[in-house]
Amino acid sequence: MKNIVLFSSTILMTTSGLVLGKVEKSLALTFNWSYSAPGIEASGTLTTNDIIDDNGFYLITDITGKRNDEIIIGLSPTGTSIPGNEPFELDNLISLDEEQLTSSGLGFLTSEGNFINVFFADFLQPPGYFEIFSAPPFIPGFENFGLEDSELPVTFKASLVSVPEPSTIIPLGLLATLGFRTSFRRKLAKTKKQ
Template identity: 55%
Template sequence: YSGTGIAANGTFITNDTPNDLGFYLITGITGTRNGEKITGLQAPGTPMPGNEPFDVDDLISLNTQQLTGKGFAYSTSEGHYSSPFFANFLPKPGYLEMFSAPTRPGLKNLGLEDSELPISFSATIITIP
């Protein structure tokens, strides 16, 4: 995915069978965001640090809307967190990325170094034999 000042790419590992709405559970992630190595996937049902109390669900689909409103989240090698999600509450629904850099003890929710910006998001399937 990408946006103003944002360049992220990588690979998801998912379960093999989608749910009734066509969403697969992401179980692993590798890649980079703005040159920082992605180091971990946030567990479903928990919030990304700096974005409490908004839990992620780690679901992705090959349908037109590829992420849910909860999205997925990951950590990077520099201690940052990112969470792409589908924002159906916007006048023109689309994807946003919540970015958090919780560098100060006790930091909760949006701080000066955090952002929520529009992104373009696209995922394709690669089957590994």
């Protein structure tokens, strides 16, 4: 009777692991990125989720790197504008296609308190990548550039570095296998004693 209970619980764990253990979860992708223009060198890594949207873009969730001598300390929140570039909101999306950023682009903050928005201006002829650099003091509105602010064309590129392995249900399967093996050994040992 004890073996039947153990065997039944092993089967139950295995089947529930197969049914419930296959929960899809978003995994991180890593991109190396860089852009440059005369007097500007920026590079680092981007972390995204692994869910591609209907337009072929991944959502950027983190950024690291440097712009010139300034350390990038964080990604600007999606749906917000960098100070001095209102009302243009960031979408923080990236694609593996030729046009890797959208016209909303990605935004980040540097260690010197400056904000940057890099985007693809598909509305210009010819289209191209641009960097908006906004430094304190911030004057609200994109038409109010300060002397230290700029909007310059840049050469941008990003490449996928790592693709994570899909999650598996190995822990549940391993536990079920060990339970079955133990049950089988006990049954075999009991049979040999008789």
